[in-house]
Amino acid sequence: MKKVITVTLFCIVSAVLSGQTTRELYEAYISRYYRLAQQQQQLYGVPACITLAQGLLESGAGRSLLAQKANNHFGIKCAGDWSGSTFHKDDDTKDECFRKYKKVEDSYRDHSLFLQRPRYAELFTLSLSDYKGWAHGLRRCGYATDPAYAGKLIKLIEDYDLLKYVSQTDDVQQSDQPTPKSHKATKHKHNGKVHAKPAGKTSNVASPDPQTDTLTISPSSQIKTAASQATMGTVDLFAEHKVMRNNHRRYVVAREGDTFQSIAMEFNIRLSAIYRYNDIRNTGYVLQEGDKVYLQLKRTKAAKRYATYRVRKGENIWQIAQDKGIQIKRIYTLNGIAEGQDVSLNQELRLR
Template identity: 45%
Template structure:
């Protein structure tokens, strides 16, 4: 009788151990499968995937899409191309050039550049890059940069032909990366930037034509600092008090500072400016 009890208990104990062992084997396998799924395991990502659709990039697009659209209507450069280049060149505004020099397109100094500069190692040590007072200035200068003769053929393309523009930029020598065109196309299609190429035009933005300076659109303002309509602007030249200067069309802070032998930072401080943007008709203090 005791032997039967002993045998029965052994069978029950064996069954329990077997079930427990089976569970212990199953859980790690499931856990391993879960980790593999989240890390993609040994599966390779599609060859066309070069950018993850990140929230930081989407925020960058939301912040600068209107600037790109405005530049498109001013110059004819597709907004999708401008945004894709900015995303790619500046890592969505997180690159050293973007954070330290407001340079979102990696544009280097040229013989006609008269603005501030920023030096960093690139293809060669301590290379000279253009520096801007704000990101908008970089976007505007990018448009002006593409007006050079080597890119003239791009402007014969349709504004909605982002593929032609992307590949054309590589062919014209904008970048040395052989995959530059496809990479731009990938960004455009991943974030559907081509939608901005069909945006309706607003009032045309006047160009100052002041190449090589610190770019930013200037809008007429009244004495209270508000945007003035054309009807409120006076054609008469006023007498400006000593030590002050009335901003004219085409003026930049850099140009004004150079004209009056002072520094841009001084003008910003003396006038409590929150940014480096100035407006036509604005009265600036240019000396202590």
């Protein structure tokens, strides 16, 4: 992406000569796209300040050839399983293939999804306000080849006070919902084993553990998009489920009749990714009402208040992993448990 940034700087110089200052260009870009960056933060956990800084840097405040001809604001190339439109230009090598989008919103969402890849998983263990950690992590994980990439992002965030957009997500509010009533235990399978599973009616509104840090997206801030745009990766923010947050990860609570496939389609996420985010290896598992379904990779450690956890009656290791928002393989590793082995009543587990 080195040449992409060089070309964008040329575009900025041209704009300056035409009467606009670099600061005016950057401020106009921020004003135009900060709400879009905040929506991506709410849905996918990518800090709004990082998204804005990358958009500014990679697209030259929206004035680069790639941004203007392909609506690509993040320099994302066609590598992998990209089957959408393309745009070719010289970059690190001659005539490289870049992704082309119908509109800028699609580029922003594809950027968020691009960062959900396993190579970037370590970034999501950082807080949203740790912009320096995110900037250095992006460079370390190989997002860009420029050795000064992290420093450039940090400078943009500090020069334009982009961190304020991380906390100024006014359309996100604390969830204040009742604890679900206790239910009878039913049986369900995970990884081929039968475990006890709480069952019964739950509210149509997600009802998490009152001790869990949860967030919901307010309908007043949501922007409806046409269903026909889903093929380009545009989310219908008026989806049936409320997106909530547990251990800094986004999830929804399954309702009666939901399947992993229906939730994957609702949020336009690959089914294989939904399975991976939720540690589902036995794809024959039937989603139960009240199950948490994560929309992004869970963290490698639980919240500090759950440094240790004692197994309760009827719980299994998968339920604990889902409830605390931690990857199940990390529970195995932290506690020296063989993969596939379950836990026993009153067993004390390390979760971080």
